[in-house]
Amino acid sequence: MQTSFSLATLDWIVILIYFIFVLGIGWALKKHMKDATAFLEAGRSLPAWVTGLAFISANLGALEVIGMAASGAKYGMMTVHFYWIGAIPAMIFLAIFMMPFYYGSKARSVPEYLKLRFDEKTRGFNAFAFAIMTVFASGISMYALALLAQVIIPLEIDWNFLGIHIGEFDFYLFVSAIIVLVYMVLGGLTSAIYNEVLQFFLIVIGFAPLVIIALTDIGGWEGIKANLPENMMHSWKFAGNADANPMGVEWFGILVGLGFVLSFGYWCTNFLVVQRAMAAGSMSAARKTPLIGAIPKMFLPILVIVPGIIALALTNTGALELPLKEGTMTTDFDKVIPVLLMKYMPVGVLGLGLTALMASFMSGMAGNVSAFNTVFTYDIYQSYINPKKTDKHYLKVGQWTTVVGVLVSILTAYVARSFNNVMDFLQLIFAFVNAPLFAAFLLGMFWKRTTGHAAFWGLISGTISAAFHHGLTLPYGGIAGVKGGYFGVIHTYPSEMAQNFWTAIYAFTAALVITLVITLLTKKLKTDEELKGLVYSLTPKIQDDSKYLYQKPGFLAIIVGAVALALSIIFW
């Protein structure tokens, strides 16, 4: 099966025009980057529809687009759990309950909120963990981009530069890194957000023709149904028993592990997405950000999951052949989107589809770099290295942090290329650090008694329990090592997914219990006055100043929730 494209001049022109606009946006924003606030917080001035689209677009990077199509082919309709149960409820919760504290407290980042609400050590722990995590995430995005690009658009590059061999992988890696670097240094967070909005529209317009044609080819929804087993066509129907569904997870793991712990931990506390909402121009716009993002988010499965499902159905009819992973006999589901693009897209729209794919890879990278910038400059540099400098100084630091962030990402991309297991291992550690975070926020925001010591030790013990749970269990058929079981195996899960969900549940529960217990044992150090604007019971209820009912966050939340529920029932 052919897996590389032959691009015509027209396809290249389409790709080139996109890059000109990406760099042009950065260049046009340059003259507005006068202070650190403009560079690192977008001046808190953007309209809600812009931050809302950036909110979901920042998450729609390489791993999401490629990964969700692959999951669609592996697990079928159950993949929608990552959207309808694994994102929407958390986004509503963030908008209605948490955004007033993030935005109202004037904290410039999530770690800074932790400092205001708890203490220095809790902020430090979160800031360092987050900074390392984002640089690695950006590096993984770059690695994925270069890896895919060299396979689907081979340029036969074989250069020698001062004795160093430069191949296609290096070429794509450096070109994408330089483009991201340029537009991020020029326009900061605003540049990142604007390009995320551009990327969002490109993905929709670039992938829609693909989905429509592929769906016509298989014979619509009925055609898919006829060619796939029934347990791949439902989201909840077969979730009663882990052995009955392709994902190998039962409903409790999905509902609590994915739908509560992992989803709320990601969407409500990850600064990468929360930063988009904090860049909004008003409290009302900040609260509407996740809700406006939720509307397209609910329908994204059509663009990213359905192609995977169609690809599998087409393979079953014999109309399509998916490539194998290099040197193995297993199907490479990561190639679903490229293979479909190649099968159906004629010259012209093919360039458009590839541009959409590249746009998603690059903004995934840039999103992480922008979050890293802010956390490093404010929560590490200004807090621990060089406080009390002028605003101009921090603007310079922010710009240099961008350079360093991109350089470290390049390094990470090479690490990922040489040691695949190292990356698995790192991602695992980050999962351990993230899972308990929501427990600290939940208790901190809604119980004024919660103390800094308690939150800090809660986070630490949550992380340790995650490591223990993972170290004592294995997914079915797994070998002790990166997949778990390094302390001995006391339980085997039906799938890796089930193991991940349960690791999160254990980590969250441990963090919650430890924070509760230590709070009761320690003295409350912050006065009620200090906690005003940071804790629910001590903050005056905000009245939304929107003129019309449909502009109010509460009303939007009900609509979003109802549509997500309706979708879940239709495709149950």
Add this chain to the structure above:
Amino acid sequence: MGLDIKIPIGLMFCILGAILTIHGIITNGNVEMYEQSLGHNLNLWSGLAMLVFGGFMLLTSSLVKKKKKE
């Protein structure tokens, strides 16, 4: 933040839309080329959709609003 994002989005989709539409018109009826997209002229349809979207973005951008005020 200084720049209205609707302007670059509108411009880009108008330019890309125009290119694809023209390409679609030129290649219209090319059975061999559109065999893979089941006979549909995807360039023409995508191009037109992008022109409409790009035009809408430009019309609602501050570029047009400012002129109206003057």
